[in-house]
Amino acid sequence: MANQFGELIKNLRMQGNLLQRQVASQLDIDTPLLSKIERGERTAKKEIVSRMAKILKTNEKELLTLWLADQLHNLAKDEDVAFKAMEVAGKSIKTQNLKKK
Amino acid sequence: MANQFGELIKNLRMQGNLLQRQVASQLDIDTPLLSKIERGERTAKKEIVSRMAKILKTNEKELLTLWLADQLHNLAKDEDVAFKAMEVAGKSIKTQNLKKK
């Protein structure tokens, strides 16, 4: 996994002097799972991401962006057309956003 | 689904005056499944993509790019940070490619 998300939440947790155990219990998951999420061995569910933002008192959108970016990276990482595909997908997202208004 | 891939293979198939039945049998899948792939209701497996390129006598990388782009789009489409995340992921793909060298 890519893991910009995991690195960020680990840093935030440490800046707040919190233990995995403490954060995990607030998230209602067990410590090993949080450990895996921080190291990118597992991906957090979306719901966890927003709860994480509150617990770590940080911007939810930023967290969500990195979380999604990691997943995109993960999906594409083994393909040699990865970058090009990312551009194409980016364009179609843009078009979609315009329509949505 | 996003479906730039499906549209392309449908067009190529028609340009070649081929029936779904004919292409499907070469791919060793049944016609309804090909129909769904063309309309983006189902995603083709990666292996299918390259065999498709041969059958339709077209560039495999182009097909793969659209196929992957569709999947990226699909993963991100419901998030309002989709575009930003795509940019972030694109950057990390670029970095990864440099390292791979």
Added chain:
DNA sequence: CCTACATTTGCCAATATTTGACAAGTCAAT
């Protein structure tokens, strides 16, 4: 060394998603 505590590793069962097929449907041309 021994202990206490934080984190990581390995594995498992439960659940969820994906897969491809089949049967039956629509639609158009004849």
Added chain:
DNA sequence: ATTGACTTGTCAAATATTGGCAAATGTAGG
């Protein structure tokens, strides 16, 4: 009404993802 191309709906089997537990590893003090 029949034929042929494509689509829709549904299903079981295979595969992947999930979260938890037990045990291992690391780390710091006494």
